Amino acid sequence: MATLPAPPANPRYEAQRRRLETYFDRTARQAWEQLTSDARVSGIRATVRAGRDRMRETLLDWLPADLRRLRLLDAGCGTGALAVAAAWRGAQVCAIDVAGGLVDVARDRAPAFLGHGAVDWHVGDMTSPDLGRFDHVVAMDSLIHYDMEDMAAVLESLAARTSGSIVFTFAPRTPLLATMHAVGRIFPRGDRAPFIQPVAERRLRARLANIPGWRVGRTTRIASGFYTSQAMELVRI
Numbered sequence: 001m002a003t004l005p006a007p008p009a010n011p012r013y014e015a016q017r018r019r020l021e022t023y024f025d026r027t028a029r030q031a032w033e034q035l036t037s038d039a040r041v042s043g044i045r046a047t048v049r050a051g052r053d054r055m056r057e058t059l060l061d062w063l064p065a066d067l068r069r070l071r072l073l074d075a076g077c078g079t080g081a082l083a084v085a086a087a088w089r090g091a092q093v094c095a096i097d098v099a100g101g102l103v104d105v106a107r108d109r110a111p112a113f114l115g116h117g118a119v120d121w122h123v124g125d126m127t128s129p130d131l132g133r134f135d136h137v138v139a140m141d142s143l144i145h146y147d148m149e150d151m152a153a154v155l156e157s158l159a160a161r162t163s164g165s166i167v168f169t170f171a172p173r174t175p176l177l178a179t180m181h182a183v184g185r186i187f188p189r190g191d192r193a194p195f196i197q198p199v200a201e202r203r204l205r206a207r208l209a210n211i212p213g214w215r216v217g218r219t220t221r222i223a224s225g226f227y228t229s230q231a232m233e234l235v236r237i
Contacts, residue, residue, distance in 0.1 A: 013150045017098055017125065020145055024099035033105050036079040047225020052141070055222050056082050058231050059138050059167045060089075062218060067091035068116050070135040075126035075158065075168075076142020080106025080119070086138070087117030094131055096122040097142075127157045134161060139168035141229055148199045152207045155234065159211050166214075166234040172221055173198035174228070201230065213237050 024032065035045055036052075060082065064070070068090030074083040077095035079102050087093050097103050100123040107121045122131070126142065137158050143151045151170065158166055205216055217233035 010150070010153075013146065013153070016146060016150070021098040024097075025101045029099070029101040029105075032102060033079060036081060036105075044226050048227040051222055051224030051227025051229065054224065055140060055169060055227075055229055055231060056085070058220060058222065059140055059169075060085055062165070062167050062231070062233055063089075063136055063138070065089065067136075070164075071133070073126070073131065073134045073137045073158070073162075075137055075139040077106060077121075078102050078142075080110055080121075082138060082140055083119045084110050084114065087114040087119050090116040091136075092117065093119045094122065094134070095119050096124055096126050096128075096131065098123070098125070127154055129161070132161070133163070134158075135164045137162050137166040137168075139166070141169050143168055144171045144196050144229065147197050148204055148207060151197075151199065152204070152211075155208065156211050159214055159234065164236065165217070167231065168234075169229045169231050170201075170204060171196050171198045172228065172230040173200040204232075208234065 035041060035049055041049060063072070063086070066089065067086060070091055072086050072091040072093050074080075074086065074093055074095040077083045077097045078099075080095060083093045083095035083106065095103070095106065097106075103121050103123050110119055126139070139154075139158075143154060146154065155166060155168065201219070208214070208216055211234070213236060214234050215237050217235040219230060219232045221228070221230040
């Protein structure tokens with residue numbers, strides 16, 4: 001597992017990235033390790049787990065069924081479920097997360113044999129140019145903590161090194177979800193993820209239209225109790 005230095009970034013993005021690193025490494029590692037396992041969880045967390053499972057399957061379904069000889073970036077890999085699933089389909093997966101503790105869990109959980117695929121685990125910034133070029137990029141619930149402009153800047157950076165598609169999620173701005181996020185009701189108090197940023201789909205589409213050579217493809221929203229997230233696809237024109 002390699003730890004990569006962060007590339008130059010704007011101060012707002014870098015400060016938020018460090019908050020997320022602290023949160024997932026120190027405050028919520030145990031909760032997220034449990035959430036992403038088969039262990040029994042509370043009713044609230046069960047809805048989140050079910051929603052995340054559906055979202056992961058949706059994003060994987062948007063990728064080619066046969067990923068052999070393709071290089072895929074799992075940008076914000078967490079405890080590694082998506083990276084391992086993609087590797088089983090033949091992908092050479094570069095999996096990276098800001099939280100070294102979660103990457104440790106992912107590496108320990110990953111089977112030693114993954115068929116034609118493999119996973120290379122990293123800790124650091126998903127935008128690091130040291131990661132190289134990719135055929136496809138997946139960013140599941142890893143951009144939801146950044147404001148729209150920083151999210152778009154990350155996608156723009158990844159698009160410059162991606163030849164196929166980028167599939168990602170954002171927190172859609174709905175009146176109910178905006179209120180829930182504002183009062184911190186996504187998780188009980190001790191397990192709140194910080195600074196989830198609801199984004200209006202119309203504004204996001206308009207911003208992503210400025211990325212040369214790319215267009216928005218499929219999009220779908222998944223809601224499961226306390227989990228609401230929207231998948232979106234960027235494809236080459």
